[in-house]
Amino acid sequence: MARTVWDSTVGKKTVMAVSGVIMLMYLVAHVIGNLKIFFGPEEFNHYGHWLRTVGEPFMHYEWTLWLIRVVLAGAVVAHAVCAYQLSRRDIKARPSKYVHRKPQASYATRTMRWGGIILGLFIVWHVLDLTTGTVHSGGFQAGHPYQNVVDTFSTWYGNVIYIVAMLALGLHIRHGFWSAAQTLGVGSRARDRALKTIADVLALLLTAGFIAVPVGVMTGVVS
């Protein structure tokens, strides 16, 4: 079965759909957590601490978090590898363009590849910025995520990178969610409208939810 899946374009698309759905579910949890920042440093930092102690006493400190990280990293890698291989294949399958170009499909569809690359780069920056603190702008303080977030969004480039990435995320989810439904075979003519609406709503809520944080910092609601 694994061989069948990996060798097939339809199988690789399935891998992308499943990994995409995993990442999407994570993002939903992530955005909910992020919004706690509007309730002050205590609640937000407490939430950050809780993340490391989830599952205790069954799990050791940070085990659950690491488990999630491993699954997520797996999903990102699988998603990216499949995307890369499929894109290579797609470009090879259509080597010569038409002399007469015509306007292409929707913006979201066309930006899947570039959007994906932007998001990949963003994830690297985001982890180095707020998880490891390697490229953090202020003095990174482990265990004080509230302050770290405020620091990041106190720089112009932090805001730009973040907001651009979140817009890309919205577009990516908009087409990606609907696409995944088609790949997993749950789409149908009757459900098409519902799926597109869910995709739009998800994309909008996630983008708005994530962007609320830098906007909050910029406007001084969060400081």
Next chain:
Amino acid sequence: MTSYTDYTTGEPAVDSKAPSGPVHERWDKRRFEARLVNPANRRKHTIIVVGTGLAGGAAGATLAEQGYHVVQFCYQDSPRRAHSIAAQGGINAAKNYRNDGDSIHRLFYDTVKGGDFRARESNVHRLAQISVEIIDQCVAQGVPFAREYGGLLDTRSFGGVQVSRTFYARGQTGQQLLLGAYQALSRQIAAGNVEMHPRTEMLDLIVVDGRARGIVARDLVTGKTDTYVADAVVLASGGYGNVFYLSTNAMNSNATAVWRAHRRGAHFANPCFTQIHPTCIPRTGDHQSKLTLMSESLRNDGRIWVPKAKGDTRPPNQIPEDERDYYLERIYPSFGNLVPRDIASRAAKNVCDEGRGIGPGGQGVYLDFADAIRRMGRAAVEARYGNLFDMYQRITDEDPYEVPMRIYPAVHYTMGGLWVDYDLQTTVPGLFAIGEANFSDHGANRLGASALMQGLADGYFVLPATINDYLARNPHQDPVTPEHPVVQEMLADTEDRLNLLLAVDGDRTPDSFHRELGELMWEFCGMARTESGLRKALERIPQIREEFWRRIKVPGTGEEFNQSLEKANRIVDYLELAELMCLDALHRAESCGGHFREESQTPEGEAARRDDTFAYAAAWEFTGTGVAPTLHKEDLVFEYVHPTQRSYA
């Protein structure tokens, strides 16, 4: 030199394979008497099949399933594109699912009568018997026929019959049946039992020691001509309606395979029997490259009319009811708009000749759905004919829901073809002809929805049973290789002809000759024929032929993909076949089915058959280009359906 029209009459043509006894037992009897080939020996036999339409596709797949090695050819880029795909209406079968009084005998009777008593009873009865198996076979292949809500197959009635025996898949029955055969063939290609050569056109038949042993064919992509040898050759290359230039045939449908076989000894039977389909979209101008058929099923609900007055140019909606002439309903009250094709076509020609035709050039009649829309509502009409109405609107830019359709007859099908015996073998041993390429089952006129039936009957059931007998009696013991001198000679022949075409370098295009020939044939050998007209055509054709070889211009070379060369080479054969068609039409001084001689009509203007003189199939033997051929008559005996003047009044 004797004139072409001074043909001689040779020995009668005899169907030596025809079994005797009660008509319904003949097919069983023949199958039992036919020798079989041991399954283990079948793979040692190679059979060439030319064409991949309903007949060829079905035959190739079935022969391969039986274990033969099949080498198959089509000029199209894929076997799926053969012109059977364009058949719209349906396929007849005597299933009697409607309990409306249908039976094998009734289908047999209707077909013999519809063919105006110029078909063989034995063959037609076999066709009716097999019709029921065809539906079973196609359903098993996954052909999506129309179904009722209960999940069972739906049927409808079709021109010229009073029972509902026509199975259909919306307006695309031919497509669905062809894809069924194509898929069965694809399975055999994948299994290695069929060696498929698409984009390869047969240009000659190889006959060694009096037996068909292969073909010369040209790879249309590389331009290379090559020889292919086999133990038997099956032609399923379709009809020759494109002699008329404008027809409903595909642009590349052609007569080369059958004509080349004819030149190599296969007799050509009843070439003048051509079917003019009554419901086609009229031509719009000289640029017209082909004509488009509108399914005959439209006549189930549409009413055909012209203005009563000559030269009435008012728009149809402004012509009041009492100034319209619903001429088919008037002349044929019991069948009305559903009379057989030949009768409907001729009636349309008559009203147009009277000056009452409509549309540009007065070459058209109205097919009006206003009553049907009033009676059943627009939605019901749309459900039944929606795709046809859309097609009409796309071509004419007129909305048939609002204004009546304009239709006019067009060449559609050729009942004539290579003469074959009951086993579908031509006069060249080892050469078989199936589907529209042969002449056997439709007599002088084919009923609607019977072409698909015959093609599939020949391909799936008849040929695979009868070809065994030939192969069993002619065991594979004298291998002919491509190096054989006769094979080499025939290859050289073909190459010479192509080179000659390229060498002329004249000043006229292939299409210009084709169009000229087509116009001549339509005028003199079309819906109504006269002795003087046919003589005129017979005088003119050799002149066109002579001019062709002097002035044809074929650009490019023979060693490449060259569509002009393909075209020109096909016209060479049309220019000879057209002559035989006219001669056949001239010699048959009677009217029957699609062949209407103005000299032979009843006082009411209907076709008058002359059974005393012409109750035979005319099989012509080739004696040389432009040289008077030899006629072999096959007498037709009617034991079950007694010839009467057809009456649809």
Next chain:
Amino acid sequence: MKLTLRVWRQKNADADGAMSTYAVDGISSDMSFLEMLDILNEQLILSGEEPVAFDHDCREGICGACSLVINGEAHGPERTTACQLHMRSFQDGDTIDIEPWRASAFPVIRDLVVDRSAFDRIIQAGGYVTAPTGSAPEAHATPVPKADADFAFEHAECIGCGACVAACPNGAAMLFTSAKINHLNVLPQGAPERETRVLDMVAQMDSEGFGGCTLTGECATACPKGIPLVSITSMNKEWLRAARKAGKR
């Protein structure tokens, strides 16, 4: 009408091609697009040039032979085949670009003619029901619900022209492949080979060098027979089902 045509000319599969410009005059709006090309070709032959090669046959929109990209769109601006496109869709003085299908799985043979045999091989991989002649049960032995029969028919309408591949930015053949799979897999007659059919046909499609699907929907927009995009979804579902079942064996 007077038109300027820019046509892709390519001598053979190995030669380089380029767009050539021609003028045609006296075009009537009742002509089909291919009849307009006929006029160009008559003109070219008489002026000693080689005519433009293009595939065409039935000219009724059903054989699937014609395969022209007209002004960047497979089969041109109307939802039909090029042979059923009429010149009334264009204006006097227009410049029209005519190119062949573009996909590495459809190599150009000459001018506007491409090799679509990859489609035949996809069908050969499993696009059939194994029902040798003579083995069929009585046609009414297995009723098929009308809805299933209609679903099958809707997909069986595919004419195999390849417009879906030509329109797809990835040169994917998903719509073509899904049409045949859906046609046969929904029918009881197709059930015994349901899993092998979809797995084998998709594998063949991949090995022919077609691209993957990114669900841009260009294929369904170009399809002259209106095969819907959701056809691909149904095939994906069939494929996943088959892959799961194959995994269990």
